[in-house]
Amino acid sequence: MASVIDELRQRGFIEQTTHEQELEDYIEQGNITCYIGFDPTASSLHIGSLVPIMSLAHMQRHGHRPIALVGGGTGLVGDPSGKTEMRKLLTAEAIEDNARGIKKQLANFLDFKQGRALMLNNAEWLTRLEYIPFLRDIGRHFSVNRMIKAESYKMRLDSEEGLSFIEFNYMILQAYDFLELFNRHKCRLQMGGSDQWGNIVAGVELIRKMHRQTAFGITFPLIVTSSGEKMGKTAKGAVWLDPARTSPYDYYQYWVNTDDRDVARFLALFTFLPMDEIRKVESLEGADLNSAKSILAFETTLLVHGRQEALNAYQAALSMFGGREIPQHLLPSSTIPRSLAGDDDLSVPYSFVEAESLKAGIPAFKLFHQAGLAASGGAARRLIEQGGAYVNGQRIDAFDRLITEQDLNEERVIVLRSGKKRFHKIKAQA
């Protein structure tokens, strides 16, 4: 089997490593332990964390032991890396809550049974530190001259707002985490986003200074879309892994809307489909490329939300947008259904309206506003006046056209649509 490093490299996970050759030799020995830190700044992870998560999953699949370290302690301090503004400090309780939510989500990707992967919280050791002993044992190994040169602080040092002392300590605490995991679990590899390079190297050096042993670091590239956007950023905010924040349908839609140029790259990063199949996608265009996007969306939704939700989202997309058969030879390892069967579209957003009020009729612009397809009544009016509103596939031309029970289809449903891709179903309620 190819080394996990090769696999990660081929899939585009690796930006930079320390001690390249030594690292490869070390990993070849097998059964190593590595870790990545996750910030508990929200109760859910979002797409931006997918690269670290997938890398841990690859590690585990190659027989290594991943540690997901939730930053319950470092979260109290706040990482300034790459940030232009100081983050607001969260309360200890909020961080605890968030840590719990994150643990749940990671369990979808990693097998934590029998210690095959570990989930730790650095609050366990960080909150117990004593200031003076810490300064004497750990702090003395850090040169402020060097620290202020670190890229991760640069933005803040150059900014008007400056860098507060609490944030300045972040690097030291993260280095200490690495040391602690080295001591407790023989963890000698830390991975992280490219903005973590300085923090990771600080840990590598601390371990060398304290124990005269080599530790390693790997950073991932910052994944941006071909149009230059950071992954997972939409107008409505981040794309979350928590179905309560981003529905499986929206999650699926996010991926189907992937830019042409990104499809193969994203298949490599965000699915486990084999690379030799993925390479063939690079030369596709037109309809086949769109099928590849469906597979990308299906596979990523499957990983986060499970098979049933992935099927629902896929079927919903078929019924709303129409579909085409997905060729057998395209990414054959994917378990996406390849024939057009079923018309189950449970996961399109919907809401209920009382049958009574439909008898009287509801002005279209009000209904669009209520359904959440327009931010205000005025916006709904504009939408309609500009020809961007559809009822059951028919463009409507008057903002106050009454929507009545006449508009219900055989299934007692009215399909509203804004623009090309935003759907909402209205169901009559007796």
Added chain:
RNA sequence: GGUGGGGUUCCCGAGCGGUCAAAGGGAACAGACUGUAAAUCUGUCGGCGACGCCUUCGGAGGUUCGAAUCCUCCCCCCACCA
């Protein structure tokens, strides 16, 4: 603590007594073109059943026929000095 410069609609950023719901850009939304892609062009972009009405320019007062614009106090940010 002192001195100076600031806080404008989702973001950046003009406006500095009426012509201001507030230039310009970005983002967003819609139309055309398409492949639920990109690029491009066009329109929209505070609220309201709407040629009018209502609420916005850090907060509270005041001057004025009239204030985002002037005055007073307060809050917050930044730079330099200490």
